[in-house]
Amino acid sequence: MRPLATAPATAPTRRAVWTAVAALVGATLFWAGNYIVGQRAVETIDPVSLVLLRWALALVPLAVIAQLVERPRWREVARAWPWLLALSAFGILGYNLFLYAALEHTDAFSASLVNAFNPALITLAAAVFLRERLTPLAVGGVLIALAGVLVVLGDGDLGSLFTGGFGVGELLMVGAIGAWTAYTVAGRRGPRLPPVTSTAVQAAVAVVVLVPFSLAAGGPALPASGAALGSLLFIAVFPSVLSYLLWNHALTAIPPGRAGVFLNLITVFTAVFTILAGQPWTAAQVAGGAIVIGGVVLTNAGAFRRATPERRASATGRTT
Secondary structure, eight states, X not given: OOOOOOOOSSOXXXXXXXXXXXXXXXXXXXXXXXXXXXXXXXXXXXXXXXXXXXXXXXXXXXXXXXXXXXXXXXXXXXXXXXXXXXXXXXXXXXXXXXXXXXXXXXXXXXXXXXXXXXXXXXXXXXXXXXXXXXXXXXXXXXXXXXXXXXXXXXXXXXXXXXXXXXXXXXXXXXXXHHHHHHHHHHHHHSOOOOHHHHHHHHHHHHHHHHHHHHHHTTXXXXXXXXXXXXXXXXXXXXXXXXXXXXXXXXXXXXXXXXXXXXXXHHHHHHHHHHHHTTOOOOHHHHHHHHHHHHHHHXXXXXXXXXXXXXXXXXXXXXXX
């Protein structure tokens, strides 16, 4: 979950900034781990069961942290139920179900490369639906990032996209980033809620929605081995809880726009994990990934500017 919080009212100290940078690196490291570990988890746990078990386990610590740290006014939270339902549908259910389904058909590296286009897609959607200003530089960055995604989808042969089409896994990842873009746009237009509280409620909604579907299919597929259980616990604790808390802490010192550029580290870390694990990779993946990241950085070039104390951002989040 990647929340967007209000920019700090006073200029942070150098130490606070470096602490925030370390937190961003840690958060993206765990989110990259979700791709690697998730790919192994879906070998024995179906996507519906994995999403259900992940958020059922993460729900308790999220709720406890929300109550202790944010002390939310639950009546105000309850009044925002239409937004929370929509955010849960797009972010926790839509994104994660597409992601884990994609990992059944493609490798973690390819999935992360398609996901790297997400920030550029969000920028484009924000211009269309939120009337946010889209500069010529940002347009160029979006087009470059899209070209990189096409290189990855076509495995270096763009002509194959017109003859052989896309792979199932890559298409599912396109669905995932589409769901996340909808989640981000909806979150920016919704009411301001405490970020951990919002995440906990969205997780609760997802669990309630998935339980009937899981029971109709014979119940959730529980981990059948120690390795599968370890994968589930990792996903429930690190990318679901710790990454979110680290990201939220970082945003007390670094504006959301500038922090968003760090999301490209997810692809970088996934690539490193892939190479260290001895898994196969192609030159097209590396080249396409570099093009995507370059385009996204160009799209968000304005985010590197120092934010003024008056600049504010929405209080939503992301789940990966």
